[in-house]
Amino acid sequence: MQQSFYQHRLANGLVVLGERMPWLESVAFTLMIPGGTCRETTPRAGLAGLSLELSQRGAGPWGSREIVEQLDFLGVERSSTVSTFHTTVSMAAMARVLEPTLEVAAAMILEPHFPDEELEEARQSALLELSSIEDDPAQKCFKELKQLRFGEVFGRSSLGTELGLQAISHQDCVDFHARNCRPQGSVLALAGNFDWDQFVKLAEKLFGGWSGHAAAEPSPVLSHRGSTHLQHDSQQTHIALAYDSVPYNHPEYYRGRGIVGVLSDGMSSRLFTEVREKRGLVYAVSASSHSLKNCGSVLCYAGTTSARAQETLNVTVETIRDIRNGIDPDELSRLKSRVRTSLVMEQESSTSRSSQMAYDWVYLGRVPPRQEVLSEIEALTCENLVEHFLKYPPQGWTLVTIGPEPLEFADAISN
């Protein structure tokens, strides 16, 4: 698992990372900037997303339509997302068009037009996107869970609220971008087939004139226990459940992640086996690790027809708690095998690699080499996983259900 990794910090603070994958024809970059939903101002929930949308409707020499046409002309696959702490722009293209592709991304950051006359259209799009998740109860369940668990500031959805979206003015979007879209705290991670020296020169040319610090982040994230039920005329009850765990930057993160792997990675995982295979209670059941700065959680989902929802919740929670009774060496060996394979296969995708590098940087301040991740995984034992589970037992439960009937779960009732 050889890796050629590079890093460089521009004078303005922008961190540029690179990993060469010369066997590919593509390059992909991920640009993470500190403009997440936690920096929105009350009551303007949805401001980060609307500001991002407007920044893409014309920038540099390109008008609103010309940006899309330029990216299509270059054959660029792209996405832009807003999370709690960041705004992220990702693009992937053939290696030969890296420069013109990065020019478009840089223009969106440094020279957005923010066309006043397009705000209403962007607002209407955002309102439609917000209301469309009402027809997707599983997604809605997680939106509500985040809000209940992380509270007003850190539980905001990137979709915003109707009230928030309606309150946003053109100046709010311009100000949000100006306050937060700054090189200090931003990272540009490139993976694929490129020449590092040329890329650094290009980054200096395109981003060298960028300056400033982003506004300070709000106070630390705390999780809240509690439960809520949303009445919905559906066949299935959707269950979203969360409990405390260790975050990505915690020294024992891989142990916490290992336990989630035993619970949910693959078809032999415990939740899949107990909830779906043995009892046929669900089509979908899963658990995943989730981090917001220093606050780690495990998020779980199960969807089942209402008559079997209480049993599904009970079996899910009992399966999680049963980790304390031990982990089988075979379970651990399967977990390690999956991680080894996925680390090798990560080398087939410039997109996956660039987003992982950017994520590592903003969470850890460095990019662990594959060999280090592998060593962490190889160091897991059945004993140290159970020990970790007993040290950080599931607690601080948050539960959201959507469906015809509420469910009972004493551990998620607020004191």
Place this chain on the structure above:
Amino acid sequence: MQFRTEVLDNGLEVVAEINPDAFSMSIGYFVKTGSRDETHDIAGVSHFLEHMMFKGTARRTSVDVNRELDDLGSQSNAYTSEEQTVYYMSVLPENQCAALDLLTDMMRPSLRDEDFQTEKQVILEEIAMYDDQPPYGAMERAMEAYFGSHPLATRVLGTRDTVTALTSEAMRTYHEARYAPNNLCLVATGAVDFDALVMETAIRTKAWKSSNISRELGPPKVQSQTIGMVHPPATQQYTLEFSPGPGYLDPDRYVTRVLGSILGDDTGSRLFWDLVDTGLADTAVAYTQEFQDCGVFGIYLACAPDQQTENWARIEAILGSVLESPVTERELDLAKNKICAGMILASERPSNRLFSVGNAWTIRRKYEGVRDAAEHYRQVSLDQVQQAFLKLKDRQRVLISVGPE
């Protein structure tokens, strides 16, 4: 990149696109069976059977199957469509033989009744899950209305009634006929050891017997109609239109795909600029769906219920604007660049190539490298796209709309 193919004595075909430099390899059994091969009383059997294939064999329990899939560190799954059922795994090259052994054994499942009854509950949950999402109901209903008495009208998941009534005996009979070696193709991509693959497959499938299987083919008789459906909890209105399009064997399909991209790709298309960018609709797309003997050109709109009528009128105006707004060279170039670059970027993963190679071989009996495949789009002329656009003016269509009232 090398392409190799071999037919075993029992009729099973093995094909591979070999890239010795790849980090991984993918293998998959492409079974030429799907919902269109089902009679009404067993509707949903292909998809239910796909689930049952993970439930154990003469040599393995269901727990063994799941454990081995994970032991190999594989990324594996299966899917069922109207025309095929595909089981696939991506593994490190050193696990080729173990992956082949497992996947091949899975093709001969035990189909134990106890597992069948438990899994039936999972299928019913899957049906309930989609029932709660109104766009899926509209899509299933549109297929039924468009295809009428044609076999493609059968729902992939079946219905609550047909799945409930299904027996493990009926499934066994279906499996025996449809999973014969002459109806399967083993496809591999990436760092494949082809000689070993052929040899090991031959050993493991020696006892497989071929069968007389056929598929009813022919174009559907489409009758234009408009259907309204009510799903009270829905907040959006979902509208879907199907009209005739080229099938998977029709050389015109490249032209229609390019036209679909120009008119209704999810970004940068005419529908996008008129309806999505302006905030009138959440989604407005055009797409093609191709089958062995026919195809459909689909239009899908999701928007607020009170804006549906006005939005649909805008879509009609765009689809009928061939004379006043003919396709431009610029639009054609952008669509081609977008499609071709997307194909090449996706091809970097052997797991993505598996489906391109497998579909082209099982349906068209043709192998093409990704650059040759992209060339078909490069060859599409402005005149061809304009002619396809013109045909949309008088299309026969089935229109379905589902919303809260």
